[in-house]
Amino acid sequence: MNILHWFRNDLRLDDHRVLSALPADTSTLLCVVVLDDRWDAVHRLNFPRIGPYRKSFVLQSLRTLHSDLSARGNQLLVVRGSPGEVICSLATAHNIDLVTFEREPTSEEMDHEADVVRRCTSMGIKVASYDERTMIHVEDLPFPLHDLPSVFTSFRTSVERSLTIRNPRPACTALPRPPESLYDESQHSFDLVDLSAEFIQYADYQTPGIDVLPLDRLFDYTFGRQLAASYKETRNGLLGTDYSTRFSPYLSVGSLSPRRIYHTIRDFEHNVIANTSTYWIIFELLWRDFFRFRASIMGRRLFLSGGERGTRTSWKHDHQLFDKWKFGRTGQPFIDANMNELRQTGWMSNRGRQNVASYLTKTLGIDWRWGASWFESQLVDYDCPSNWGNWQYVAGVGADPREHRVFSLERQAAMYDPQGEYVLRWGERWG
Numbered sequence: 001m002n003i004l005h006w007f008r009n010d011l012r013l014d015d016h017r018v019l020s021a022l023p024a025d026t027s028t029l030l031c032v033v034v035l036d037d038r039w040d041a042v043h044r045l046n047f048p049r050i051g052p053y054r055k056s057f058v059l060q061s062l063r064t065l066h067s068d069l070s071a072r073g074n075q076l077l078v079v080r081g082s083p084g085e086v087i088c089s090l091a092t093a094h095n096i097d098l099v100t101f102e103r104e105p106t107s108e109e110m111d112h113e114a115d116v117v118r119r120c121t122s123m124g125i126k127v128a129s130y131d132e133r134t135m136i137h138v139e140d141l142p143f144p145l146h147d148l149p150s151v152f153t154s155f156r157t158s159v160e161r162s163l164t165i166r167n168p169r170p171a172c173t174a175l176p177r178p179p180e181s182l183y184d185e186s187q188h189s190f191d192l193v194d195l196s197a198e199f200i201q202y203a204d205y206q207t208p209g210i211d212v213l214p215l216d217r218l219f220d221y222t223f224g225r226q227l228a229a230s231y232k233e234t235r236n237g238l239l240g241t242d243y244s245t246r247f248s249p250y251l252s253v254g255s256l257s258p259r260r261i262y263h264t265i266r267d268f269e270h271n272v273i274a275n276t277s278t279y280w281i282i283f284e285l286l287w288r289d290f291f292r293f294r295a296s297i298m299g300r301r302l303f304l305s306g307g308e309r310g311t312r313t314s315w316k317h318d319h320q321l322f323d324k325w326k327f328g329r330t331g332q333p334f335i336d337a338n339m340n341e342l343r344q345t346g347w348m349s350n351r352g353r354q355n356v357a358s359y360l361t362k363t364l365g366i367d368w369r370w371g372a373s374w375f376e377s378q379l380v381d382y383d384c385p386s387n388w389g390n391w392q393y394v395a396g397v398g399a400d401p402r403e404h405r406v407f408s409l410e411r412q413a414a415m416y417d418p419q420g421e422y423v424l425r426w427g428e429r430w431g
Contacts, residue, residue, distance in 0.1 A: 002179065004030040004091050006083070006101040006116070007076070008109070008254070009133065010313070011065045014215065015168035015257035017132050018100045019175065029176040030074050030094055031069055033062060034083045035193060036112065045322075051377040056202035057210060057328055061253045063195050064213065074175040078193040083200035084115030086190055091125050094179040098126045102133060102254075105296035106384045108274025121264050126208070134289045135258035140164045141293075150308070150399035155290050156283070168260045192272060196198050207346045207380045209241030210249045214307035221245055222268045231277040236351045238422040246351065249380035251288070258285050288386055294399065295385035302388050305369065307397025315367035322370055325360050328426075334413040344426075346380035351416050357394040358407045368395035 003026055005018050011033075011126060013019055013207075022029065041049040050058075066076040079086050091099055092394050103113060117127050131138050138145055149155040212220070222228045227242055237243025250256035269278050298308050306312060308408055323329075328336035328343065338352035348356070353375075360371045372391040376382050394397030417423055 001025050001097045002028045002030070002095055003176075004032060004094070004096040004099045005235055006087055006089065006099060007031060008102055008104065009252070009255040010102045011061045011255065012214070013065075013068050013072070013171040013254045015260050016171070016319070017102075017130050017169070018033035019170040020044045020172050022172075022176065026176050028094075029074055030088065030096065030178055030180045030182065031074055032076045032090060032092065033076060034086045035078065036082045036083055039080065040107070043372060043377065044371060045319075045373060046136055047374070047377050049377060051203055051346065052205040053207055053378065053380045054382055056199075056205040057207065057249055057346070057380045058253060059199045059202060061255045063199060065253065068171075069175065069260070072172060072175040073177055075178055076195075077178075078195060080191040080193060082115070084111040087116045088119035088123060088125070091120060092123060094181050098128060100128050100130070103131050104133070104384075105199060105292055106388075107300050109384075132256065133258075134292050135165055136163070136289050137166055138293070140166070145293060145296060148297060150319060152287065152290050155293075156286050159286065165259055165262045168257050168263060172249055188398075205346070209244075209246045209347075210253060210380065214247075214250040215260075217246060217250065218256060218261060218264055220245075221371075223272070224379050226268075226272060228265060228268055228281060229273050232275075233277065235280065236349070236416055238349050238351065238417055239425065248383070252381045252383040258288065261285065288383070291385040294389060298424040302392075303369065304383070305367065305397075307368075307392040307395070308399045309397055311397040313397065316365045317367055317370075318364075321364050322360075322366050325356070325366070325371075326366065326374055330359070330364075332359065333423045333427060334409050334417065336428070337371070337423045341426045342375075342378050345390045346378060348379070351412070352396050353390070354394060355407050355409065355412055357391055358405070359409070361391075361395040362406045368392065368397065400401045 001023055003022065010016060038049050043049050062076065062078060069076050077090075087099060090096070099116065101113070101116070104110065113129065117129075120127050136159060141148070142162055150242070151160065180393075199219060201209070210217070227234075228245075231245065234243040249263060251258060262285060265278050265281055288360070294308070295302055299311075301308050304310075305315060325335070325339065328339035330336055335356055338348055338356050342348045357368070357371055360366045361368045368391045371387050375387050376384075379387070389398065
């Protein structure tokens with residue numbers, strides 16, 4: 001059997017459903033990544049859909065995956081183009097019997113999936129897809145997906161009563177070779193990407209704290225420096241790289257499995273300490289699952305002005321106000337510092353994200369989707385369901401809204417930046 005695996009946001013070998021359990025009769029394995037038209041697209045608000053820090057991290061993750069595949073006798077083919085056209089044409093050219101991929105819950109990704117399935121099946125090529133992006137497998141939920149609670153607390157209470165997290169699969173030690181026809185130049189009808197050359201363009205856009213391999217970061221944060229034992233106390237920090245786990249960038253591209261994180265934390269609890277901090281890391285993974293499951297139900301409502309609730313709100317579409325927010329020129333030091341850090345590093349703290357989102361939507365009254373789109377462009381850990389779900393939540397249009405919650409900037413700055421160190425670090429000079 002000849003298999004083509006279409007890598008999407010599953011850029012790893014550890015705990016990988018397809019690669020850790022290939023059929024015994026697999027003769028060749030073609031590993032493909034498709035950089036679709038979003039890679040170089042410009043948003044209608046005139047900024048890149050994928051900014052330089054996010055691009056740099058994706059390329060870094062692809063280079064790591066390619067290295068891991070090469071060490072096991074395979075390689076990664078990275079192609080620019082339409083996923084449907086690329087996958088079907090490669091499958092036809094290389095006599096592929098089965099195409100595999102992980103499913104995503106959001107509309108653009110689902111449209112690409114449907115196109116791949118339609119094209120391949122019309123050519124008699126089998127397709128198998130999997131749902132593996134969450135910590136809790138969808139089949140292990142204590143209710144059908146369509147009965148998913150719309151409020152996070154209800155979801156958490158329900159799943160925690162009988163929390164079942166599947167064991168992560170070990171990474172394979174060897175893989176079948178790619179098709180011999182892959183090395184035939186006449187088969188290269190697409191825009192192949194040279195990862196080394198592409199990465200050079202974005203080498204200057206490195207985000208602090210994510211310059212290590214994902215499993216190394218996980219071990220260092222837990223058993224290495226035992227930072228997991230104090231996460232709850234540091235999670236609202238603003239400066240440095242260790243107040244946060246920094247797992248989210250790896251989760252966003254799938255280079256780190258949420259199940260691997262869960263079981264590592266449980267091992268840490270068993271061997272080192274179990275406290276509110278270790279629980280809080282799992283709590284955050286539950287939030288991530290909740291947003292992904294809600295996205296599966298919401299469909300395109302995830303991106304509509306009224307959000308999941310269909311709330312009628314007269315949002316402003318003031319480009320001048322939005323640009324002041326975007327470039328850290330609002331005149332509010334705490335907001336501007338956070339927006340400057342985002343623009344200069346591709347990162348912002350959890351505390352900062354809540355404050356700048358509240359300020360844009362509640363104080364300035366700007367359409368929350370503009371803010372979500374800017375985050376999509378800039379955040380190195382952009383994850384579609386979590387990003388858009390969180391923005392709905394803060395803007396008051398989500399299923400579990402906080403319509404009347406407006407952050408007091410003075411109080412927030414006094415609580416989380418009492419000495420003004422953060423504002424001094426990322427203040428006016430970056431605006």
